[in-house]
Amino acid sequence: MKITDLKKKLDKFSLDIKSLEIPEGKIYGIIGPNGCGKTTAMKLMAGVMKPDSGKIDYCGLTPRDITMVLRKPYLLHDTVERNLIYPLKLRKIKPDITLIDHYLEITGLTDYRNKYALTLSGGEQQKLALARALIFSPKLILIDEAFSNMDIESVAFFEDYILKTQTEDPLTKTPSEPKTFIIISHQLSNIKRMCEYTFFMHNGEIITSGETDKLLSSPDNDKLKQYLNYM
């Protein structure tokens, strides 16, 4: 993905990304204080929001190859299972029962498959939304603080799961085309564990970026240093 001169003015701030290149097949992190534009940037990348100006070149990816898991996920007024298979239904793919069972199992929702999804707890809703985003194997997956309501054990499980299935088919365990993940999180542990490369945003701009370990252990920017001091 290549972003050039992307601008979006909102009530409280303006997003301005001059130039950004995100090579495919890796896991990226976006960090920054509240209101710095992380979610707006992600929504623009996902096509949920339209920019005022600028360009996003998806390098051959279509909207059907991209998904985003929102912080407050939208769940259909329907059962857990029907929520899970919704993206497959949109693509007229008959869902394989093994696939459904697999995702119900990893989310711990096997016993709730016929339950109304909106009765789930916040953490369970996030797990369902995450599984729904992964079930159709999109090439670009944008995750906006989707672990925020999960317990520590579940977060660790999904971190492992994403790391494993990024390059491997979850059912056959055979190598697959590497997927690209972009993750927003306020938990630096998520970013450190999962992301190869991280962007730091402040006041609507990406002010520094680099390999995650290096960026977080020896920050080259005062704003980033200040941000990390509070974490």
Add this chain to the structure above:
Amino acid sequence: MFELLDRETLGIIILTLQMTLLSTAISLVLGVPLGLWLDRVNFKGKSILVLINRTLMASPPVVIGLVVYLLLMRNGPFGSLGWLFTLQAMVIAQVLLLTPIICGIVYTASQRSSSHIRSFAVTMGATKWQTQVLLIKELGNEIYFAAITGFGRAMSEVGAIMIVGGNIRYHTRVMTTTISLLRNRGEINQAIFLGAILMLIALAIQIIAGILRKRERRTDENY
């Protein structure tokens, strides 16, 4: 009781149901997309359009009846259709009353949740058509409420249909206009009987709609 339910009364009940169901169905077909469209678009004068719709939601039925009468009267712009004092005229008046109500309810519901639904649809890679289908499905409860409200309004309406229907025996006489006529004649027992039947029909339709809605949720498994 059965003496009261003669052939004429049965005809009145059937005509009432025809008029009410037809006008509710047409108003839903017009009002739901209009409400969704009104939420989706932004243009100069949109607030005026919303204000007009809200005013029409509370429009007095006799005024609507009068407008339809003027349009359909022999010398009116649509007089050649010969629809005045027919079922068609009554349905048109009902549709003009119901459509703004349904549109208003759907617009308000859509304003509250459509942006979340549309964003979700984008994240799932839905096409424009799939997004519209999703919107209607997710706003199902509100659309159901709009339909029931519209149906209730159509069922209880007197003023407009009296003007454009004329309350003609065996032709355009419906339950509400008959009740009004019976009261004027002092035939209170028959009026109360018809009123009770009207309430029972409303209750039966609510129950049937509720059952259909539950069944629709259960049987939609065509993945």
